[in-house]
Amino acid sequence: MSMIAAFYGSKSILITGATGFLGKVLMEKLFRTSPDLKVIYILVRPKAGQTLQQRVFQILNSKLFEKVKEVCPKVHEKIKPIYADLNQKDLAISKEDMQELLSYTNIIFHCAATVRFDDPLRHAVQLNVTATQQLLFMASQMPKLEAFIHISTAYSNCNLKHIDEVVYPCSVEPKKIIESMEWLDDAIIDEITPKLIAGRPNTYTYTKALGEMLVQQEGGNLNVAIIRPSIVGATWQEPFPGWVDNLNGPSGLIVAAGKGFLRSIKATPMAVADLVPVDTVVNLTLAVGWYTAVHRPKPTLIYHCTSGTINPCNWGKMGLQVLATFEKVPFERAFRRPNADFTTNYFTASCWNAVSHRAPAIIYDFYLRLTGRKPRMTKLMNRLLRTISMLEYFINQSWEWSTYNTEMLMSELSPEDQRVFNFDVSQLNWLEYIENYVMGVKKHILKEDMAGIPEARQHLKRLRNIHYLFNTALFLIIWCLLLARSQMARNMWFFIVSFCYKFISYFRASRTLKI
Ligand SMILES: CCCCCCCCCCCCCCCCCCCCCCCC(=O)SCCNC(=O)CCNC(=O)[C@H](O)C(C)(C)COP(=O)(O)OP(=O)(O)OC[C@H]1O[C@@H](n2cnc3c(N)ncnc32)[C@H](O)[C@@H]1OP(=O)(O)O
Numbered sequence: 001m002s003m004i005a006a007f008y009g010s011k012s013i014l015i016t017g018a019t020g021f022l023g024k025v026l027m028e029k030l031f032r033t034s035p036d037l038k039v040i041y042i043l044v045r046p047k048a049g050q051t052l053q054q055r056v057f058q059i060l061n062s063k064l065f066e067k068v069k070e071v072c073p074k075v076h077e078k079i080k081p082i083y084a085d086l087n088q089k090d091l092a093i094s095k096e097d098m099q100e101l102l103s104y105t106n107i108i109f110h111c112a113a114t115v116r117f118d119d120p121l122r123h124a125v126q127l128n129v130t131a132t133q134q135l136l137f138m139a140s141q142m143p144k145l146e147a148f149i150h151i152s153t154a155y156s157n158c159n160l161k162h163i164d165e166v167v168y169p170c171s172v173e174p175k176k177i178i179e180s181m182e183w184l185d186d187a188i189i190d191e192i193t194p195k196l197i198a199g200r201p202n203t204y205t206y207t208k209a210l211g212e213m214l215v216q217q218e219g220g221n222l223n224v225a226i227i228r229p230s231i232v233g234a235t236w237q238e239p240f241p242g243w244v245d246n247l248n249g250p251s252g253l254i255v256a257a258g259k260g261f262l263r264s265i266k267a268t269p270m271a272v273a274d275l276v277p278v279d280t281v282v283n284l285t286l287a288v289g290w291y292t293a294v295h296r297p298k299p300t301l302i303y304h305c306t307s308g309t310i311n312p313c314n315w316g317k318m319g320l321q322v323l324a325t326f327e328k329v330p331f332e333r334a335f336r337r338p339n340a341d342f343t344t345n346y347f348t349a350s351c352w353n354a355v356s357h358r359a360p361a362i363i364y365d366f367y368l369r370l371t372g373r374k375p376r377m378t379k380l381m382n383r384l385l386r387t388i389s390m391l392e393y394f395i396n397q398s399w400e401w402s403t404y405n406t407e408m409l410m411s412e413l414s415p416e417d418q419r420v421f422n423f424d425v426s427q428l429n430w431l432e433y434i435e436n437y438v439m440g441v442k443k444h445i446l447k448e449d450m451a452g453i454p455e456a457r458q459h460l461k462r463l464r465n466i467h468y469l470f471n472t473a474l475f476l477i478i479w480c481l482l483l484a485r486s487q488m489a490r491n492m493w494f495f496i497v498s499f500c501y502k503f504i505s506y507f508r509a510s511r512t513l514k515i
């Protein structure tokens, strides 16, 4: 029997961010391995016109929860959605709900955050720092609380090349940043943001670092732990390989490449692609929750959930495997045949962006206008290029994270727990994982059925023929223009024609003599 599964068996658990990518897999694993847990409180907000219940219903009826419904038929009775908005003071939790949370919660998993790289500092601070402070204040009033597990990111200190499992202080205290957001206007905040995030690429990584510092400072007597995942990808093994449900990180670029929009990206092929499967992150998170509650380590421990130092993959290997998988499992209705490459300098990247991204989009929008349809490709391409510009920071350099605490935790687990809550990425087969990831993007993000592969292949063949036709026509047009304007071109054309004529005559003559 798994000690960790038994530990959660009687617990009341609060998960923030449970409707997110990581949060869903965390909930699924808890219900599947500890079906007799008491309750999981999830902070949820209405979204896209859906009520809290509708959002929970949609999650429980998704493919991700198919196995849970077999082992925990009453799962819907064990989830308690609580209205909350991290943008609001006191998280907008009602008095009744707050009283219940304070009275019964045993474990908190704080996953909620804004993971956007381009959020204004005020919004990122509100979600990733102020909301964390409010959750810590709630936790300090929970008499039954055994552990507070805070999910940060391995890139919170990406301004450093080697990162240890410690909290690195930020130049300005989190509390001062929180207070200043209350009275500074947006214009001043925009002006000071570059100075505050200095060395980091965006407000996301900066505010995650602030959140860690706040947890360390205001964790008080709480049993707190911090987990830093690197780039969280699709599931590796459980509940099944390849599950992913958002366009963040690699997923969006895999879609863009598979649909033929993405043709080049500035990357360093040998740079470490520090991906970590979401089920690996969840297994580590649950093991940390158990260890923190049972062993109460002091001071606060930080756990790196990364792959680069244990089982490194690089962007070149990943990119080639993604392209190879497209050959086997093409995406439907592609704009062009998938064919992308990494460029290693800005000049080449700019040229490729102009020739292989912007020009085709303009041509295609011109065609849409000619056929009376609304042009959309240029707008989509600009968004994709903007996304790429934000991700490039992370694919053109490598970092090194120490993993002492994570390895220590693994050694503390029983063999059964190491099996059930496996976070040993040394066992990961990258080629197999990446192939499952691409197939998962096709099935779970694009909602494409594998039965449509033959038609997708036919579509790609048609695109190839159109591509050849277009290139031939372009060549002929350019050649005719050259012939019309250049005597040298005409002389060259005459030489080629006469050479071919003589070669054919000689060939015929030699064949006649042989007969
Ligand atoms: C040698 C051969 C080479 C061959 C190469 C083949 C290429 C194959 C690709 C494989 C290589 C992949 C490289 C991966 C690089 C990944 C690096 C990731 C690093 C993360 C480090 C930090 C990790 C963390 O701690 S949190 C990470 C999670 N956070 C994110 O990833 C957030 C990033 N996204 C954003 O910040 C925003 O989306 C932003 C700012 C980039 C774009 O914002 P914008 O407002 O423009 O768009 P959205 O409103 O978000 O969406 C608009 C629209 O676009 C769709 N969309 C969203 N994101 C993406 C995307 N990444 N790609 C494509 N499309 C995207 C979205 O669904 C929306 O559509 P609507 O219809 O409008 O809803």
Ligand SMILES: NC(=O)C1=CN([C@@H]2O[C@H](COP(=O)(O)OP(=O)(O)OC[C@H]3O[C@@H](n4cnc5c(N)ncnc54)[C@H](OP(=O)(O)O)[C@@H]3O)[C@@H](O)[C@H]2O)C=CC1
Binding pocket: 016, 017, 018, 019, 020, 021, 022, 023, 043, 044, 045, 046, 047, 084, 085, 086, 087, 110, 111, 112, 113, 114, 115, 127, 151, 152, 153, 154, 208, 228, 229, 230, 231, 232, 233, 246, 248, 249
């Ligand atoms: N994905 C990755 O590659 C990595 C993620 N992480 C960390 O893991 C955690 C989870 O990330 P991930 O699951 O990918 O992110 P998602 O964007 O998928 O999920 C974010 C969660 O936060 C919730 N949330 C955001 N804003 C609010 C708000 N105003 N009020 C209430 N809830 C809100 C979202 O709710 P809603 O559904 O209503 O929007 C969602 O449940 C984050 O802390 C992130 O920093 C760390 C490293 C890598």
